[in-house]
Amino acid sequence: MRKIVVIIFALMAAVPGFSQTSSAPTKNKKKFTVTNRAGDHFMIQLANNTLTSLPDSISSHVKGFSRSANVYVMIDKPFKANPQMSAAFGLGISTTNIYFNKMQMDISSSSAKLPFVAVDSAIRFKKYKLATSFLEVPVELRYTANPNTPNKTFKAAIGVKVATLLNAHTKGKNLLTASGGKLSDETVKISSKDYFNTTRLSVTGRVGYGNFSLFAAYGLTNVFKDGVAPPTKILQIGLTISGL
Numbered sequence: 001m002r003k004i005v006v007i008i009f010a011l012m013a014a015v016p017g018f019s020q021t022s023s024a025p026t027k028n029k030k031k032f033t034v035t036n037r038a039g040d041h042f043m044i045q046l047a048n049n050t051l052t053s054l055p056d057s058i059s060s061h062v063k064g065f066s067r068s069a070n071v072y073v074m075i076d077k078p079f080k081a082n083p084q085m086s087a088a089f090g091l092g093i094s095t096t097n098i099y100f101n102k103m104q105m106d107i108s109s110s111s112a113k114l115p116f117v118a119v120d121s122a123i124r125f126k127k128y129k130l131a132t133s134f135l136e137v138p139v140e141l142r143y144t145a146n147p148n149t150p151n152k153t154f155k156a157a158i159g160v161k162v163a164t165l166l167n168a169h170t171k172g173k174n175l176l177t178a179s180g181g182k183l184s185d186e187t188v189k190i191s192s193k194d195y196f197n198t199t200r201l202s203v204t205g206r207v208g209y210g211n212f213s214l215f216a217a218y219g220l221t222n223v224f225k226d227g228v229a230p231p232t233k234i235l236q237i238g239l240t241i242s243g244l
Contacts, residue, residue: 039076039086039150040142040242045069045215047238049096051223054232058116061103068096068236072138078147086142094134094163096234104128105170107192114195114229123183125172134163134200151243155213157206165198167191195228197221206240213240 049066051059072092079085102124106115140159144150169191175183199221206215219233 039074039078040088040155040244041074041076041090042244043070043072043074043092043240043242045071045236045238045240047215047217047236049098050235050237051098051232052235053230055230057118058103058230061100061118062098063101064099066096066098068094068238070094070136070236072136074138074140076142083147084144086144088138088140088142088157088159090138092136092138093166094136094161096132096236098130100128100130104172105130107168107170107195108190112228114224116229122178124176124178125188126174126176128170128172130168130170132168132196133166135166136161136163136200138204140204140206151210153210155206155208155210157204157213159204161200161202161204161217163200163202165193165196165200168193168196195224197223197225200234202234208240211241211243213242214238215240 045068047068047070049068051062054062070092072090074088074090076086076088079087102118102120104117104119104124106117107130109115138159138161140157142155142157144153144155146153169189171187171189173185173187175186177183201220202217203220204215204217206213208214215236215238217236219235221233222231223229223234224232
């Protein structure tokens, strides 16, 4: 964790240096005016989550659209030598939801291994999910084809995100009998971070036009601590809405 934090702060410290780089004027070089331009200072991301490399005994119980929502406030620093390029960093919240069908996770267990319990023939919840929330620091290298009209031009970005886990919980709603009949409207929420990696490092990419872009984020660290569950990483693919 300490090494990751040092790397992120080093990247953030380098941003002002990059943005102030100057070079001798080039003949016929296109001029851009970046004063007061919209710099995608606010970003909202909506995505689908995939847990990679899960064994079939678990992945076969993952269902539906496992959605996530991310919100970031960013600082954008255009390069003086090339205003089409900029560096950005910020702070935000990332939330993920993974939905399961006829399977429950006992994250409050005292066992050395995280129990994944198939409940195909047992009393179970109609809706059951694993939810996490992270505080994230994103860093991006951005390209804007025409900085004069940032809301009407091609854009692309690559970057990294480092995050710390704020909360992890499971939530079950609407208890069913073993045969699928309604038993009660009970809702059970269990919170625990014991089985989870509390630090997440991800690589990111975005490509789009104006205020809309497609993005992908791939976790380089495992979702769960080593040895407590099958090694799995998270992949997010979705839509970014940006502006301001």
